[in-house]
Amino acid sequence: MRFKIILPNKAGQQGVETKQTDNNMVIVGANGAGKTRFGVWIEQKLQEQITVHRISAQKALNIPDYATIKPLEQAEKELLYGDTSETGISWTKTNRRWGGNPTTFLLNDFDKLLTLLFAKTSERDSVHTKQTRETQTYIPVPDAPIDIIIKIWTELMPHRIISFLDGKVLIKKQGAKNDYHGKEMSDGERVILYLIGQCLCAPDNSIIIIDEPEVHIHRSIVPKLWNKIEELCSNKLLIYITHDLEFAASRTDALKLWIKSYNGNDSWEWDEVPEEEQLPENLLLEIIGNRKNVIFCEGDKGSLDTSVYELVYPNFHIIPRGNGEKVVEATKALRNNQNLHHLNAFGITDSDYKEEEEKAALLANGIHTLSVAEIESLFCIEPILRIIAEHLELNPDEIVEQVIDFLINSLKAEYDVQVSSKAEKLIEYKLGAYSKKSNDEKGLADGLTETLSRIDVSQVYNDCKIIFDRAIANKNLQQLLLIYNRKSLPDRISGLFGLGKGQYGKLLIRLLKGSRQQEITDALKVYLPQLG
Structure with a gap:
């Protein structure tokens, strides 16, 4: 009826x-x-x-x-x-x-x-x-x-x-x-x-x-x-x-x-409620059901990503989207939807071997990239290491040095995997620039030939080696955390603090939600994007 x-x-x-x-x-x-x-x-x-x-x-x-x-x-x-x-x-x-x-x-x-x-x-x-x-x-x-x-x-x-x-x-x-x-x-x-x-x-x-x-x-x-x-x-x-x-x-x-x-x-x-092919209806409803600007991030509800961002960005509505590709897709879709122009949307993705050119392209669409390989690596930045060391009454200077040495030794142990993985990501990005030269079979082939001609695998691999070698030689914690792609780093350094396996991250979360929340949040803000 x-x-x-x-x-x-x-x-x-x-x-x-x-x-x-x-x-x-x-x-x-x-x-x-x-x-x-x-x-x-x-x-x-x-x-x-x-x-x-x-x-x-x-x-x-x-x-x-x-x-x-x-x-x-x-x-x-x-x-x-x-x-x-x-x-x-x-x-x-x-x-x-x-x-x-x-x-x-x-x-x-x-x-x-x-x-x-x-x-x-x-x-x-x-x-x-x-x-x-x-x-x-x-x-x-x-x-x-x-x-x-x-x-x-x-x-x-x-x-x-x-x-x-x-x-x-x-x-x-x-x-x-x-x-x-x-x-x-x-x-x-x-x-x-x-x-x-x-x-x-x-x-x-x-x-x-x-x-x-x-x-x-x-x-x-x-x-x-x-x-x-x-x-x-x-x-x-x-x-x-x-x-x-x-x-x-x-x-x-x-x-x-x-x-x-x-x-x-x-x-x-x-x-x-507007229709948007790139945004599922349940996501659209979540977006319009709040009054805050939106940050799309990786991870799932209740994940580490969400917990950290909700504390660091209290004036934003945090929506986890699983992986980086979905973060990019959702951010672009919302920013381009005229029906939702009153809401501003940002994306935050892991660095995950991205090159500066790729990061710049993402930033042009409101998508920021972490200054470390994975969000878990934020738990290993120097200010956080010092806060945990002080809480456990350990020497912060010694802890920072031990963590750097641990990262270097671990990175050396899987050097080939890490270098080749970074090179692989860069090659994938360059392949993404493929486009046909004309609307026929020859155009398709010519486009592929031209794309492949721009990719020098040896050069890419050697450039990646230089980046890793420099970080190791400089014993630079920030550089190491940017290139070393391992989500398990916080768990693996637990022993350096005299903690059981996996207890370092849990302790940090407790402090983040408790007595040292402001101190830890302020430290994280330095390493996270400043969003307007």
């Missing part, structure tokens, strides 16, 4: 926007962007034209001992509008359902929901009994919302058996003999029951606005729950308001709106 939605002017000016959609909607935005107020605005603009049932994030989950038995019509009005008043939909909902404050009012209507669920079952039973008596034949019993809830519940949480009896919600552990009252359920179980019931009880062809659809629910259940609800509410429009970007990305067919800012007085700046 196609729904007509009225939205505020997207530029924050007077007037409204109208959208026609067959798909559900997701509204995302940073904290403070006015997402809840946005949902309230939609409800108030549409509620006189179509039933709009909004489920707020601020809600009590108090399950009563018994549901009050009421007529269906009365129960439905009390759930949807908060009262049976004939004053008018807008006034009744605002003052009865929302207590005069629809944005922040604590919704406490679990009792009304259960009353309506039992009323719908009673109505179903009454109608079915009447039809059976009139026809004197068997008529299949249609599912009431309670029956549907039991089926969904069983699919999602087979370890708990739910039943509805004599106005009560009862729960039983799988295999147990005795039931316990629904008010003893966990927050997650209660909110699942609440959300399924609310969506099923909303009238057909209505709009349901759900604020924070993921709260209290385990991440593994959230997408399954809403997939099932969407399947059963296919003739209703669901509008999700969320800051859970993983959930937003899971609504693959939904129209996604991004609220940039709230200007007060029912004025927002918003847009549809």
Whole structure:
């Protein structure tokens, strides 16, 4: 079914926007962007034209001992509008359902929901009994919302058996003999029951606005729950308001709106989530879901890279992208996306044998290169070595000398591997400059011939040897850390500090998050890019 939605002017000016959609909607935005107020605005603009049932994030989950038995019509009005008043939909909902404050009012209507669920079952039973008596034949019993809830519940949480009896919600552990009252359920179980019931009880062809659809629910259940609800509410429009970007990305067919800012007085700046081939939607949502400029880095969430950058660059949003190629790809894509021009993006990659020419090309696109081979090597820079030595009451000068000697001996032991690996990276970079000379077979061959002619393997190899030999001869720690490509260096120098294998890095992380955080952060900043 196609729904007509009225939205505020997207530029924050007077007037409204109208959208026609067959798909559900997701509204995302940073904290403070006015997402809840946005949902309230939609409800108030549409509620006189179509039933709009909004489920707020601020809600009590108090399950009563018994549901009050009421007529269906009365129960439905009390759930949807908060009262049976004939004053008018807008006034009744605002003052009865929302207590005069629809944005922040604590919704406490679990009792009304259960009353309506039992009323719908009673109505179903009454109608079915009447039809059976009139026809004197068997008529299949249609599912009431309670029956549907039991089926969904069983699919999602087979370890708990739910039943509805004599106005009560009862729960039983799988295999147990005795039931316990629904008010003893966990927050997650209660909110699942609440959300399924609310969506099923909303009238057909209505709009349901759900604020924070993921709260209290385990991440593994959230997408399954809403997939099932969407399947059963296919003739209703669901509008999700969320800051859970993983959930937003899971609504693959939904129209996604991004609220940039709230200007007060029912004025927002918003847009549809832009499409960007080089940036997956879940990454785009993460980017627009924060207010900070972005740094793309190597590694994964929770990795060393992320931990270090979050401490050194507190005013940036750090997004790990796995490897250097993805860092480059994401940084270029975001910087070139006109829809996200208000956000500045930077990339930081490991040096990883890169030549100055390659580093300059990356820098032109906002991608900075570390002054050491790998981020792990930052833990071996002289200021950090001295901090750890002082903490362990060792002689810093002696420790620095021992680390330099260790690096030189280790590098000599794998000299051929390191030199050839650096030469290999340089040759790969030069091969990347290949381009055809013309649009035919000869052009392809000529382009390759020309590219290969520019690569003197002997010269490349000898140049790399000179760089390594100079660093070894100079006993220069900074040069050694730049060319020696080994992620395991912090672990391997643990013994020089009298620590067990791998304990040096762990100690540094503890200090980085504790008593010497500022001192270590200041030392790292000297070796990391200065980003504006």
